[in-house]
Amino acid sequence: MPYSEQELVSSKTKRTAATYPARLLAEMLERKTFETPTTRHHLIVGNSRKMSEVADNSVQLVVTSPPYPMIELWDDLFQQQGCQSFSEMHNLLAEVWKECHRVLVDGGIACINIGDALRKDNGGLRLFPNHSRITEHCENIGFTSLPFILWKKPTTRPNAFLGSGFLPPNAYVTQDCEFILIFRKGPPRSFPPKDFTRYASQYTKAERDAWFTQIWNVPGARQETSALERRNAAFPEEISRRLIRMFSIIGETVVDPFLGTGTTMKVAKELYRSSVGYEIDSRLVPTITERLESLPTNDDTASLKITRRDPLL
Numbered sequence: 001m002p003y004s005e006q007e008l009v010s011s012k013t014k015r016t017a018a019t020y021p022a023r024l025l026a027e028m029l030e031r032k033t034f035e036t037p038t039t040r041h042h043l044i045v046g047n048s049r050k051m052s053e054v055a056d057n058s059v060q061l062v063v064t065s066p067p068y069p070m071i072e073l074w075d076d077l078f079q080q081q082g083c084q085s086f087s088e089m090h091n092l093l094a095e096v097w098k099e100c101h102r103v104l105v106d107g108g109i110a111c112i113n114i115g116d117a118l119r120k121d122n123g124g125l126r127l128f129p130n131h132s133r134i135t136e137h138c139e140n141i142g143f144t145s146l147p148f149i150l151w152k153k154p155t156t157r158p159n160a161f162l163g164s165g166f167l168p169p170n171a172y173v174t175q176d177c178e179f180i181l182i183f184r185k186g187p188p189r190s191f192p193p194k195d196f197t198r199y200a201s202q203y204t205k206a207e208r209d210a211w212f213t214q215i216w217n218v219p220g221a222r223q224e225t226s227a228l229e230r231r232n233a234a235f236p237e238e239i240s241r242r243l244i245r246m247f248s249i250i251g252e253t254v255v256d257p258f259l260g261t262g263t264t265m266k267v268a269k270e271l272y273r274s275s276v277g278y279e280i281d282s283r284l285v286p287t288i289t290e291r292l293e294s295l296p297t298n299d300d301t302a303s304l305k306i307t308r309r310d311p312l313l
């Protein structure tokens with residue numbers, strides 16, 4: 001046990017301070033009463049339909065954002081994998097959700113960021129409700145649905161309104177929210193009383209009040225200059241940071257089956273969690289590597305391991 005009973009008790013008396021968990025952890029690392037967890041990071045350049053590198057019941061959290069069905073940006077990627085229709089695209093994603101269910105421990109959580117799509121149809125526009133299809137698939141796989149988060153994105157376009165002037169009835173409600181769907185595998189996890197790593201991972205009251213609410217106002221990711229990164233629709237680090245702190249404990253493992261530019265992996269490393277990421281597009285490897293290397297290195301922290309697979313596997 002890396003913490004003494006006395007430290008645990010005194011930590012409880014200080015709990016109201018806004019900086020409490022971060023300060024406690026920093027103090028414990030300094031005084032060497034808490035061993036720095038050795039975290040490992042594994043990038044698999046390949047298709048996450050099969051996550052054979054990850055054992056059954058071995059990870060505690062999934063944080064991800066898949067390619068969005070029926071959003072033009074991702075048409076080619078779905079077509080390359082033999083999917084034309086909305087249902088075919090979701091059947092493909094469901095294979096990945098099934099793998100996520102397999103690798104999660106009982107009580108493990110999956111957080112899936114997804115937006116609905118609006119596309120021309122029958123002389124007007126039609127909504128393709130990606131969030132409800134994913135929920136349906138995940139429930140069929142055996143996940144339990146939990147209350148979701150609506151990520152309200154600041155409107156970047158001044159003329160986002162789709163309609164003519166102020167005349168009813170043919171205008172469309174602006175899509176300024178995305179979903180963060182949350183699922184659990186089986187019943188909630190249980191812990192021994194006073195589990196210190198769990199206590200060292202706690203959030204503050206201010207964080208709890210802001211995070212465990214259904215609407216999040218988080219600014220979008222700062223778009224990098226390269227077309228590759230823009231094309232990739234990265235989510236902001238703050239989204240990963242909140243979800244990892246809400247649903248995992250220091251030293252545990254987070255998986256992102258659609259890693260993109262590596263946001264989840266970078267934040268996991270920063271928060272002393274191990275990570276596994278799958279990315280089918282090998283052109284993103286330098287970006288992911290640079291982001292991980294931008295963090296201060298720690299002798300106890302293993303460097304990034306990269307496995308390259310045949311993308312057709």
Ligand SMILES: C[S@@+](CC[C@H](N)C(=O)[O-])C[C@H]1O[C@@H](n2cnc3c(N)ncnc32)[C@H](O)[C@@H]1O
Binds near residue numbers: 065260262279284
């Ligand atoms: C919406 S982006 C993820 C963005 C990421 N959250 C970030 O912050 O950069 C989806 C990513 O999934 C990748 N992808 C799509 N299908 C995949 C598959 N079957 N296996 C692995 N990666 C896949 C795409 O190449 C793309 O980089």
